[in-house]
């Protein structure tokens with residue numbers, strides 16, 4: 001691909017030659033070896049690859065949880081690789097919504113409070129409760145807002161996580177095995193919900209998955225092997 005295309009404005013994710021080396025005592029682990037990829041605004045992409053190929057490392061960088069050792073990462077026009085820890089946290093809270101295999105809800109908090117949390121972190125107070133209610137309504141949980149996670153099914157917990165991921169209107173949603181802990185029926189419903197968000201609001205989705213039937217529903221599959229995309233091999 002030529003460089004003009006990579007720099008195009010409609011790419012919400014531009015990652016160039018990402019290298020990540022973990023230092024473990026005397027040993028260097030090369031988790032990413034110059035990985036280049038981009039994702040267009042409004043696109044639905046899945047990331048597949050064998051265990052140890054670098055998917056989580058890539059997700060951590062794309063999600064602004066970690067810096068690459070070298071390489072460039074531009075998220076929604078922001079040059080992320082140059083930011084300090086605090087700036088990285090701010091960008092992450094504003095631009096990224098996370099969905100995890102294990103839901104990662106806070107157990108002592110109601111669904112409503114869980115969904116409010118990203119707004120608490122970003123200092124958004126006005127209309128917070130109402131926005132959280134509306135987000136839970138949008139994922140079909142209007143009648144469960146005062147339930148705690150352990151009073152909800154897995155599928156319902158993942159809906160809360162989706163409402164939480166969307167609440168700050170992020171540039172991208174990153175989902176790491178979003179259906180991995182769900183039964184087939186709930187998994188299908190969660191995929192349908194995610195895809196409907198894309199259809200109705202143009203939400204950009206990046207989904208790490210082992211499941212071929214999940215990848216099949218996305219517009220493009222990026223396959224990773226040994227720290228680069230298969231297209232780079």
Ligand SMILES: Nc1ncnc2c1ncn2[C@@H]1O[C@H](COP(=O)(O)OP(=O)(O)O)[C@@H](O)[C@H]1O
Nearest residue numbers: 022024029031050051052053054055056057058
């Ligand atoms: N924090 C870490 N410290 C050291 N090595 C790590 C760390 N995280 C991942 N690795 C190593 O980096 C490689 C890629 O791991 P990972 O990104 O988790 O792959 P995947 O998610 O595709 O299974 C593996 O060899 C793994 O052991």
Ligand SMILES: [Mg+2]
Nearest residue numbers: 052055056057
């Ligand atoms: Mg992983």
